[in-house]
Amino acid sequence: MAEMDTRTPRERYRTQVRAEIKEHAWEQIATTGATALSLNAIAKHMGMSGPALYRYYASRDELITELIRDAYRSLADTLHSASLAGADLTVLAHAVRGWALAHPQRYLLIYGTPVPGYHAPDAITLISSEIMAILLDACAALPSDSPATPFDAHLADHRDWADGHPAPPAVLHRALSFWTRLHGVLSLELAGHFTGMGFDPALLFAAELDDLSAHRGDGGPGD
Structure with a gap:
């Protein structure tokens, strides 16, 4: 039997957005390299503001650490x-x-x-x-x-x-x-x-x- 997901809708949404941010980060790394990774560029690609994205990853280093x-x-x-x-x-x-x-x-x-x-x-x-x-x-x-x-x-x-x-x-x-x-x-x-x-x-x-x-x-x- 599958384990029940006890997360709230907000928590599930946050997990989904963080996963999407990471996917865009990998795409950016593939084209420009990790040293050029830009949270603002990812935010623009996702149709978000920079401050909005920083609610999911507080810094570039935090995103790199997760990757x-x-x-x-x-x-x-x-x-x-x-x-x-x-x-x-x-x-x-x-x-x-x-x-x-x-x-x-x-x-x-x-x-x-x-x-x-x-x-x-x-x-x-x-x-x-x-x-x-x-x-x-x-x-x-x-x-x-x-x-x-x-x-x-x-x-x-x-x-x-x-x-x-x-x-x-x-x-x-x-x-x-x-x-x-x-x-x-x-x-x-x-x-x-x-x-x-x-x-x-x-x-x-x-x-x-x-x-x-x-x-x-x-x-x-x-x-």
């Missing part, structure tokens, strides 16, 4: 679903790429150029930590007999970013290698830098996955 939170939550939920279905690291990586291609503006907002002067609140940091925890769990499940590296030793004492995850330094290293290299490929693809180069970015992404798996699993050249 970033939505983007991180969407990606985290995608990876949670894949993980619960038994996805390994490779499947999770392809899930990230699939999400990014389906939502390029959301991806670039959270992994592209930071918005000048903006600082994410702790609630958003917690969601990004969920994503990293899923990646760390998947990396920990992979077999590895790689010798320790100087960076492994460094990570033994520099692991705050892992938010208390018990993974050993070698797993932290593997996770960072996957995260940085795969985001590098995705960022270039979504920004259009592969356009006209004549190769399939999906195959490059898969090749990077294969290379990372081999190098961190058998003591190969990546160690």
Whole structure:
């Protein structure tokens, strides 16, 4: 049985308007970028006055925070679903790429150029930590007999970013290698830098996955 909506008509209307504002914000980000996001432009597009829109979002930063939170939550939920279905690291990586291609503006907002002067609140940091925890769990499940590296030793004492995850330094290293290299490929693809180069970015992404798996699993050249 569907849960009854106990909100008042005013509350439902407010939720609807806020959702519409966010949709217009995403459209604006797609054409002009997050740094040019303008609440007054959104208000004009919606046939509202600037002061009227500010009753729904008190500031540009508040709107950006909600957009970033939505983007991180969407990606985290995608990876949670894949993980619960038994996805390994490779499947999770392809899930990230699939999400990014389906939502390029959301991806670039959270992994592209930071918005000048903006600082994410702790609630958003917690969601990004969920994503990293899923990646760390998947990396920990992979077999590895790689010798320790100087960076492994460094990570033994520099692991705050892992938010208390018990993974050993070698797993932290593997996770960072996957995260940085795969985001590098995705960022270039979504920004259009592969356009006209004549190769399939999906195959490059898969090749990077294969290379990372081999190098961190058998003591190969990546160690």
